Amino acid sequence: MPILNRIAEFHDEITAWRRDLHQHPEVLFDVHRTAGVVAEKLRAFGVDEVVTGLGRTGVVGIINGKSNRSGKTIGLRADMDALTVTEKTGAAYASSILGKMHACGHDGHTAMLLGAARYLAETRNFDGRVALIFQPAEEGGGGGKVMLDDGLVEKFDISEFYGMHNWPGMPLGHFGIRVGGIMAATDRFYITITGQGGHAARPQQTVDPIIVATQMVTALQTIVSRNLDPLDNAVLSVTMIEAGEADNVISQTAKITGTVRTLDGKVQDFIEQRLNEIVPQFAQSFGASATIRYARGYPVTVNSEAETQFAADVATEIVGADRVDRDTAPSMGGEDFSFMLNARPGAYIFLGNGASSELHTDTYDFNDEAIPVGASYWVRLAEKKLAAG
Ligand SMILES: [Zn+2]
Numbered sequence: 440m441p442i443l444n445r446i447a448e449f450h451d452e453i454t455a456w457r458r459d460l461h462q463h464p465e466v467l468f469d470v471h472r473t474a475g476v477v478a479e480k481l482r483a484f485g486v487d488e489v490v491t492g493l494g495r496t497g498v499v500g501i502i503n504g505k506s507n508r509s510g511k512t513i514g515l516r517a518d519m520d521a522l523t524v525t526e527k528t529g530a531a532y533a534s535s536i537l538g539k540m541h542a543c544g545h546d547g548h549t550a551m552l553l554g555a556a557r558y559l560a561e562t563r564n565f566d567g568r569v570a571l572i573f574q575p576a577e578e579g580g581g582g583g584k585v586m587l588d589d590g591l592v593e594k595f596d597i598s599e600f601y602g603m604h605n606w607p608g609m610p611l612g613h614f615g616i617r618v619g620g621i622m623a624a625t626d627r628f629y630i631t632i633t634g635q636g637g638h639a640a641r642p643q644q645t646v647d648p649i650i651v652a653t654q655m656v657t658a659l660q661t662i663v664s665r666n667l668d669p670l671d672n673a674v675l676s677v678t679m680i681e682a683g684e685a686d687n688v689i690s691q692t693a694k695i696t697g698t699v700r701t702l703d704g705k706v707q708d709f710i711e712q713r714l715n716e717i718v719p720q721f722a723q724s725f726g727a728s729a730t731i732r733y734a735r736g737y738p739v740t741v742n743s744e745a746e747t748q749f750a751a752d753v754a755t756e757i758v759g760a761d762r763v764d765r766d767t768a769p770s771m772g773g774e775d776f777s778f779m780l781n782a783r784p785g786a787y788i789f790l791g792n793g794a795s796s797e798l799h800t801d802t803y804d805f806n807d808e809a810i811p812v813g814a815s816y817w818v819r820l821a822e823k824k825l826a827a828g
């Protein structure tokens with residue numbers, strides 16, 4: 440089955456919604472206008488229940504199928520927030536707000552799910568309930584987690600979650616998905632090394648924290664290269680070193696900051712443990728001391744087996760088997776849909792955005808030609824998962 444006809448008929452209209460959202464980007468939890476537009480449209484489509492203010496500014500729409508023998512509710516999730524980037528696309532519908540931009544395509548995600556909502560509210564050709572989830576603050580802020588903390592699963596009795604993200608570089612009309620980790624856990628670490636400051640001309644009377652810090656960076660690089668199983672994946676990047684104030688003074692302290700990206704909880708635990716071992720002992724061997732604070736960010740986005748195969752089958756119905764990569768390369772970026780997948784099984788899929796600029800760049804734009812593909816995927820996913828009679 441290719442693109443649904445009825446969705447193709449809405450294409451121009453959904454594109455107009457997308458461009459309106461694009462012109463009015465809002466960041467983090469401050470997505471008041473966007474959430475207002477979403478709630479208003481859901482009500483206009485005749486969605487049975489529209490709940491606003493979940494997770495501060497999140498919106499949930501519930502559509503009842505023709506029957507509810509299954510008693511099952513599945514959650515389809517889109518994100519609504521933009522980024523603090525100054526747009527340089529030159530598009531006629533470019534951001535009207537200086538310094539804010541939909542540089543991750545969440546305008547497209549929101550518009551596609553609205554398109555699917557309209558279709559599903561019109562046809563209701565399914566047995567059970569569909570929860571349309573529009574979340575704030577994906578780009579930092581963990582809006583998805585805040586919606587869960589507000590009772591998203593319990594309030595609507597959601598048994599599975601599905602998410603989608605547009606993917607620059609993947610051809611238009613293609614999908615990519617994989618079982619297991621598809622987006623990384625994004626952790627940060629903060630190291631403080633304390634030595635003994637003093638005169639730069641008398642190093643023998645000091646413990647130079649800069650020497651410790653620079654050599655510690657090299658030692659930290661052995662965690663991934665020498666300690667981790669080569670068949671596992673991880674990134675450990677030191678991104679900041681701060682120390683010293685004068686050319687003739689040896690500093691008292693040095694600070695190292697960095698990020699760890701992993702695709703597996705066990706690898707994540709292992710790297711955190713190695714950091715905790717290396718940092719104090721390494722400093723001690725120089726006569727210095729060091730502390731580390733390891734801060735966990737978004738967890739690994741883990742696609743469950745059965746739901747991932749199911750999602751890939753749905754994508755195959757829309758675009759054909761040769762356009763669905765069932766073993767797509769994972770990304771070392773983070774995604775707070777991970778919290779929903781930790782709460783319930785489900786799957787997160789990449790949707791080809793064609794040869795566009797990369798996500799989070801000032802020339803990126805969501806590809807409106809992907810709208811019928813993504814919206815058809817949502818509709819078929821609901822109809823197939825909650826097959827009527
Ligand atoms: Zn993003």
Ligand SMILES: [Zn+2]
Nearest residue numbers: 543544545604
């Ligand atoms: Zn994004």
